[in-house]
Amino acid sequence: MYEFVSGPLVWISFIVFIGGSIYRLVSMFKLADKEKVIFPYMSLKYSLRSLIHWIIPFASTNMRRRPFMTIITFAFHICLVLTPIFLLSHNLLWYQSWKISWWTMPERTADIMTIIVIFTAIFFLIRRLVLPEVRFVTFLSDYALLTVAVAPFITGFLAYHQWLPYKTMLILHIISGEIMLIAIPFTRLSHMLYFVFTRAYMGSEFGAVRNSKDW
Amino acid sequence: MTEFENWDWETKEKLISEISEWRRKFPVIHEYVVSNDGEKISAPVKTQEDAFTVCVNGEIWENTFEKLWSLRFGPDDRLTCLCMNDDEWTVATDGETWEETFEYVWNIQFTPDGKIIAVNVKGKNGYRISLNGKTWENGYVEARDFALSPDGKNTAAGVQTKGLGEGDIFGFAEGVWTVAVNGVPWKRNFLNVWGIAISSDSSKIAAEVRVGEYEYTIAINGDIWNETFKCVWEPIFYPKGEDVLVPVQTDDGWTLAKNGQIIWERKFVQAWHQKFSPDGQRIAAIVAPKIGKWTIAVDGSTWNKTFGDAVLLPVFSPDSKKVAAVVKENNRWTVAVDGIPWAEDFDMIWDPVFSPDCNRVAAKAEKDGKYFIVVDGKVGKHGFEALWSPIFSPDGNKLLIKAVEDGKYYRRVIPVEKI
Amino acid sequence: MTEPAAEAVVDPGIDEKIKKLTPERIESTINKVLTKGAAARLKVYLQTCVHCGLCADACHFYLSNDKDPKFSPVGKVKQTLWEIIRKKGKVDGGFIKDCSRIAHTECNVCRRCSMYCPFGIDIAYLLLLVRRMCALLGVVPQYLQDTVNSHAVTMNQMWVKQDEWIDSLQWQEEDAQDEVKNARIPLDKEGAEIMYSVIGPEPKFLAQLLGNIAMIMAVAGMDWTMPSFDGWDNSNMPMYSGDFETMARVERKHHEAALKLKVKRIVMGECGHAFRGAVYDGPKWLAWKEPPVPIIHAVQFYYELIKSGRIKIAKKFKEPVTVQEPCNIVRGRGLGDMLRYIMRATCEDFRDVYPRYEHNYCCGAGGGVINCGPQWKKSRVKGNRVKAEQLKATGAKFVVTPCHNCHSGIEDIVEHYNLGMHTKFFSEILIDVMEIPEDLKVE
């Protein structure tokens, strides 16, 4: 079981993640070309201008209006993306199979970041349940996606601390990580892929065409 | 048209009128117009309070009007305008008004020989068309624009056959518009009719029609094509016969269709203003292969070069071999001949004209507030206060230039090289 | 949770039309919109939206309806597009009716929400797609459809006949001459510098605005013209009903009028949606990346005239005055600074609003909503309480609305919320305060 999950399945999930992401982006470009009104209006300058205002905390009006939410969002995403990449355990695995490795963060930091992801996810969950405007647009799939996003962190954390049967937790962890990777290109988690492009388009339209700001 | 071969192509320069003098005589002068042969310049002028008349080469018409506008020379160089006294509108030509008067008249059109003058009119009997004062028997709730056949025998207008109450979208949906030919409506109504064309022999009349809210096609003498399209633009008739050529929009884009059948395989983001060559063998149209990329397509294949802002009507050379058009890029105007733009660009440029031997192209252009004659991209020496489009002499060696310089209107005939 | 305000509205354009719909027609029409025309943006937007609700606070309908989530931008998409897609187009007439109410009457396509969505999702575009679906099914609020019909027939918004148009101009020209010597409205003047275009309601109901511009042009000494033929109207309601073919036909007329008259630019009167139609939506459909003849809005034009000194201010407007920033020229063109410049140049006591510039609230009338007719007035006015509060906070007595939709929309709000204010077009202020040179004064 462990061998399968940590061997072929990892391969499969990475292939699906990367291949799927490329596929989604290529088909987006193709469609956009067919829609005809997209590319003629794109502007690199205004795409970047927009992106900058939306990846820097508090650089946009709505972020300033909701400071708490902004902090949570950034904390969630930064930890979510960086932790697995710079995690010692993950790095060791890369080294074992590919003989490549890079900087790793102290384990304590990783631990804290993992906890941040878990707690911010709980915040998102509560927000979804409590705020009417969010609940109104919430489906089961939103809870599922939140679970998919947070599961590797919970399981990884439990495995690392070995509070529950280690082997089982590890298998669960790896499976949940793989599910997340596979889910990214094919669910709304693909907002990770599209973010740059939706912003770039809106940035171009507001900036180059409409001579105004989109933040 | 007065035979332009018989115009004075010899006199190098005629001072026709000192229009700066006019300014001393009349408190108000409206826009100037000049005759085709350049021998006359005219404008509506105010002689006293509430009295307008027409001044030609410094002389005024005998009659005056409370209002007077739309002054123009017809193809035969007679001077026509719309005028009003005591709330009665009519048409005046060379100082003679029609006997008939109307509540309103507008939209002067001429036959190519200038003999027939037609206008939209509104009167007690509704909206009609009047030719030389002879008005359609049937009036309509509304008639907008019209087409006049070259022989002057037929006029056709989009007409509303039934009145609609305010906000009556259901009545509208049943179709209250059709084409009336000489006042007689087609048997069938449509949601809309636009873009009326008349065949060269005057026997057929075609129009864009909307048969469903999102279904467009062409009707000819009231019968529609079997095919409908997402959209269509103005039809034109083949120079001979009854075939009709129309830009149509399909799911893949715009192209041209003949009698409902698509004739250009290539599809464009836009295609319009299709035109036949003088020999009737070639078709040119303005097309956009992509958004913001305009060019001319001749028989379905485009010029290599595209222009960012706009391309205007294609102009064929008399031998049908070349095509020129006004083009615009980066907010600068110029002319392109067979896809090659002139090096010089302008603040504004008018439609190009080919010389009879097809070797030269000339146009009126504007730069820094002055008007210039441009031939094959070479800008003339003189910058004029006002200028009208140049005309080549029959042998193509000279140009007729109608221009205002220092407050004087001159008619000049100069060798093409000496512009 | 409150029920949508519009529930009880009877609108034959919707109610009668849905009776004729068959499930097959609905399904095939919807699927055509979803697949044809290569809806890249649609696909990506739907995949990207994480249902976070952050766009809610952008929408005046949501804020004014006590934060009822049904009025939030994403909430409106949920109730329409998401359902349509989930059911693969297998929805019934009643559902289409709701779609039309939501998309046509409860969203001004003002695009404020795309500045609040972290992904920049263009919710207005999504709701315009819903309008398109409804329109293809023939379901459009009656009054809006009537305006669209007018556009299709007359190329103007108000069923103005060709003779009525010219007649109004000639009559307004005379009126203007009573104030400014030799003021003119030159018709069809080929080669003029400027073609001035207006929207249908001007000749129909507000003809004095045409006289105003004749005076302003005369005082500024501009070389200008107006077409006597179709193409003079720059407004465009089919853009908002979802009848894009008619939208394009109308826009083509407008631009080709300018090309025919050989003008250097079009100056358009004080209207916002017209600007959007003429500068963005129309040209885009027609394959012009930008208008073939450059277009500027009246606010830009007045800015030029005042800044360059072509028009001098004799005495400033005294009363406290504030401004409504039309979405389509401020969020849509960045004219917020020019607007303030001309306000301050002409008014002694200009009171700014908050939020402002791109973030200003829509008037609630734009996007075709006011054109949906009197049936929908109640929900429209109720849906913009925040605007009333915003204006009230300025303490101004006058609101300048450089847009026809804003003008009528704000008037309705002022009346409903008893704000005791008056709306004015900027040109009305300018006429009052500009200096008429001696040689143009009428004895």
Ligand code: HEM
């Ligand atoms: C896909 C294959 C994956 C494999 C094979 C894998 C493997 C591992 C291993 C072996 C550990 C160490 C457990 C220990 O210390 O004994 C671990 C921990 C962890 N993994 Fe993964 N992982 C995968 C995917 C992911 C993904 C996609 C994420 C998150 C996005 C993730 C987040 C974490 C976290 C947060 C920890 C624990 C950090 C801590 O609390 O110190 N993993 N993983």
Ligand code: HEM
């Ligand atoms: C790296 C590029 C990414 C960007 C720019 C990005 C951006 C955003 C933004 C702007 C939001 C909406 C605000 C919020 O609710 O926090 C969001 C929400 C969310 N993101 Fe991401 N994201 C990225 C990657 C990811 C990844 C890799 C995952 C997980 C696999 C993820 C999971 C989520 C979840 C679950 C939510 C919804 C939170 C909720 O339920 O409200 N994101 N993301």
Ligand code: SF4
């Ligand atoms: S009214 Fe404006 S803010 Fe509200 S949903 Fe529509 S576009 Fe967005």
Ligand code: SF4
């Ligand atoms: S803010 Fe954007 S991502 Fe969030 S719900 Fe609204 S549209 Fe969707």
